[in-house]
Amino acid sequence: MKSKIKFVENMQFVGTADSGHAVVMDAPPSAGGNNIGSKPSELLLMAFGGCSGMDVISILRKKKQDVTNFEINVNGETPESHPRSFTDIHIEYIVTGRNVSEEAVKRAIELSLGNYCMVGNTIGKAAKITHSYKIVQE
């Protein structure tokens, strides 16, 4: 898998990869940037949420679950001491739907975090990943 990241100006970069989509990255003014793009460390958390979210929604679909809304919150903790890295990452799944089976949700999360999600499998070797879920029945 290949990606290219091109410098634009100040702290702004544009990333592209095989799928052909561009992502603008920038730093906040406190780090010399103009905050006109995502911070790279935020992208890491979003990538994890998107990756696991895709697993979970496709498994719930296969299990014929009637999901009407689905949100994921990913929060990462980093100690202030250098070299900084994510040490703890919590992912929360909020599934809204009609007669959604808790067993199906639990199993979908388990399959994603335990096997399918490549981003989670990678960062799970570096940080402690915890998870929780909420089911909102409509």
Add this chain to the structure above:
Amino acid sequence: MKSKIKFVENMQFVGTADSGHAVVMDAPPSAGGNNIGSKPSELLLMAFGGCSGMDVISILRKKKQDVTNFEINVNGETPESHPRSFTDIHIEYIVTGRNVSEEAVKRAIELSLGNYCMVGNTIGKAAKITHSYKIVQE
């Protein structure tokens, strides 16, 4: 650091985080998506390139280097066997400029990968990171 990832349709998700910028994520048709956004695993590689790129450009700027163009290639290897994760990631820095000091470039990369880059520090615990650089004098 907080991020929120919201399901849109099919395999499409939109991620946002503290800095307020949205990123569209999707899967290729082979995985049930429509390829109208970055793959999460691509975002991971781009996040690494952007993170380290910001370090390197700001260090080169402090060292008064006249950089006219700067590109980074990040390639990730993943075995086909499950659970899949990135095992090897190579980052290549291509610095173009006038009288750019090789020592300055080497030192900037060393500081980024050895200490400053939070994304690199995180995924470096999971995958073997190698690097190379090219300097193009104008």
